[in-house]
Amino acid sequence: MTNITRRTLLIGSVGVTGALTVGGLVGCGRSRTAVGAGSAAVLSTEATRRPTGQRVVTAQLNPRAASIDLGGLSMATWAYGETVPGPLLRASAGDRLRVAVTNTLTAPTSVHWHGIALRNDMDGVPGITQKPIDPGTGFTYDFTAPEPGTYFYHPHSGVQLDRGLHGVLIIDDPHEPGQYDQEWIVVLDDWIDGTGTTPDEVLKNLQTTNGSGGMGGGMGGMGGMGGSGIGESMQSPLLGGAGDIAYPHYLVNGRIPTSPVTLAGKPGQRVRMRVVNAGSDTAFRLALGGHRMTVTHTDGYPVEPAVTDALLIGMGERFDVLVTLADGAFPLVAAAEGKSGQGMAVVRTSPAAAAPAATATPSELTGRVMLGTDLLAAASSALPDRGVDTTHDLVLGGSMAGYRWTLNGKSFPDTDPLEVRQGQRVRLRFRNHTMMFHPMHVHGHTFALTAGGARKDTLIVRPMQTVEVDLQADNPGQWATHCHNIYHAEAGMMTTLSYQS
Ligand code: C2O
Ligand code: CU
Secondary structure (H helix, E strand, C coil): CCCHHHHHHHHHHHHCCCCCCCCCCCCCCCCEEECCCCCCHHHHCCCCHCCCCCCEEEECCCCEEEEECCCCEEEEEEECCCCCCCCCCCEEEEEEEEEEEEEECCEECCCCCEECCCHHCCCECCCCECCCCCCCCEEEEEECCCCCCEEEECCCCHHHHHHHHEEEEEEEEECCCCCEEEEEEEEEEECCCCCCCHHHHHHHHHHHHCCCCCCCCCCCCCCCCCCCCCCCCCCECCEECCCCCCEEEEECCCEEECCEEEEEECCEEEEEEEECCCCCCCCCEEEECCCCCCEEECCEEEEEEEEEEEEEECCEEEEEEEEEEECEEEEEEEECCHHHCEEEEEEEECCCCCCCCCCCHHHHHHHHHHEEEHCEEEECCCCCCCCCCCEEEEEEEEECCCCCEEECCCCCCCCCCCCEECCEEEEEEEECCCECCEEEECCCEEECCCCCCCCECEEEEEECCCCEEEEECCCCCCEEEECHHHHHHCCCCEEEEEEEE
């Protein structure tokens, strides 16, 4: 690993879980101290989540070098097994998960449980909640998963997410009626690893070319942050600058569109699709030819059901949708927003119907397009009304020099922590001062968009847009808060939601 990032330096300086965390020294001279990942407050909060007779679900993950078949195309990459996505992990709300991770990679790694409101010391963020899992060593994650929903897991180490290291985690709701005949899991991904480069090299290239070296000739650059280096091919009418990297492949369930996965059903069946965008630099516009979709959940939480032709899904976002299957064979297309290329799966209810072409562009793609910020919370997901105790602005910015992304003008680990106290109602104001979209993610919490919007943990903030969200500070610790464009996060667009005692 020649690419020494600031994060690497941070890991070196804050190597031990405990009271010393990012922001722990900021309050010098004041009486506040940061609530550490393994502190008493964290442990007692976990204890309240554990019912007597709690069920334990165990699993193993072994990140390793692997050769993966993307559909007649073999790629050398890092993965959690023989396939990408990795193994599906599944439990019920209130269960305890015990996942033993054995690292046989050549680099330190970690596993983050994206969207789960878990105990802070199991959040999987080296330098903030744990030591990195060094090559040849292991770590067992052990936590209660309190809320049902569609989640995923991935490393929180460098740009490893942009390898084949991710998988879906479903927490079932034991009380949900489940009014559908089938469930399909749909994972969207942008792929570059093993195509003559690696994500680490891509990042290095972006840093040495000030953001204009996005590979593949796309030159998305800094998405219009300063004017130059913006490629037409990386612009989206909905998102402005749509990415920094033109990927050679876009995948649905680990397959390129010329060799798609088939999702089989019968005409008239109701299907619940659980959709995860596991991409690193690509928002996907998802549509199913010949069908409309009813959105029922986002980021695990129920929404007011909303019918749409297409969904625009940022990196790290999840949507559950219901569809009633028609008769035939239909393209389920995930178009790379603002880029050229798409992922595709085939939805088939008739064995005789002709397969859609890999380049199929169903008209639904340009029909009604919905974003997570357009949804309303279902009554059961609403955050109870309360006055706001503290407000934090997060100005999203960047500088072309050296491919540096910022929150409130600073790059991680030099960013100012967002200080909160347990019990507070916290308002976060994401203010995007760039010409590019950023999918912002808060660990360990699910926030509510103000004015009755959806409960979410990841949301798209469009260029020059301000989005306000509220959260209840009920999960003590130090929580990574960052852009889920993994290159932006690694290049500084990250801070912590930092509980103080
Ligand atoms: Cu998928 Cu820090 O997140
Ligand atoms: Cu970003």
